[in-house]
Amino acid sequence: MQSSIIIADDHPLILKGLNDFLLEKKYNVLASAVNGKDALELIETHKPEIAILDIQMPYYTGLEIAEKCKALNYQTKIVLITFEKDEAIYKQAKSLGVYGYVLKEFALTEIEQCIDTVSKDIPYFSPELLSYLEVESTPKELETLTPTEKEVLKHIAQNKTAKEIGDLMFISNRTVEKHKSHIIKKLNLAPIQNSLLIWAKENQTLLE
Structure with a gap:
């Protein structure tokens, strides 16, 4: 049984590309949104197992949605998708219990592995991001x-x-x-x- 998914990104081309790719791969995509407010409403309405969210969006960012879901004790696993290779954002995401962090330039090669890993209740963080951050920090x-x-x-x-x-x-x-x-x-x-x-x-x- 495939995990139920909603996706949100304020870049129409990226959203369409990701949506089409996931549908083509037979993932159970319930709905999509172009801003944080609609994304949060979709999570509240559909209670999907996974929400793939752009970090920078109008109204609410992906991180703000993760924070709200944590406060409301929603079971939806948040996966962030972004161009940001920022240590502060990465640490904030981890502290909010975000389940995945995928870099947009590798999205189509990594998103399947990310979804499959997260579906098994194991967090997934882009290897490219981790190797980039490790240069600056010792765990x-x-x-x-x-x-x-x-x-x-x-x-x-x-x-x-x-x-x-x-x-x-x-x-x-x-x-x-x-x-x-x-x-x-x-x-x-x-x-x-x-x-x-x-x-x-x-x-x-x-x-x-």
Whole structure:
């Protein structure tokens, strides 16, 4: 069963392009809007599972809609679509519980993966955005790791198996797995296969 979706963007061409693309891919698009006020009304009326919203729109921005939905305890998962590669906006989106953040220049290549990931209750943030922001900032979560956990993470980034890590660090496989489980919790990673490996690869330069 496909997730129900509403979309909103004040650029008619982008809205039409996204709408046509999603319908062509057989997604369940209920309605679309060209401003934040109409988008919020569509969320209130249809209670869609996912709302794909432009950040900059007349009346309400995508972030303001996310804030209102959070305050009203709506279950709709908000996905923001934007040209903005701004750390402050990204942090605000995360603090409002936004489920997805897709850059417009990659929208048609990423939106399917984003919807499918968000439908499984896993947040999706554009890899291009994350790599752009990582240049400027070290994830705070990394600072919560112990030196041993950081060493385990560094070995994971080098594709080492639990056994190889254990041999290198003179600890048992079981202890390595325990460290991995603590790291996943501390980094707040989704409990999906390879999430730790993906994170370690993306942040390899921070582990040097």
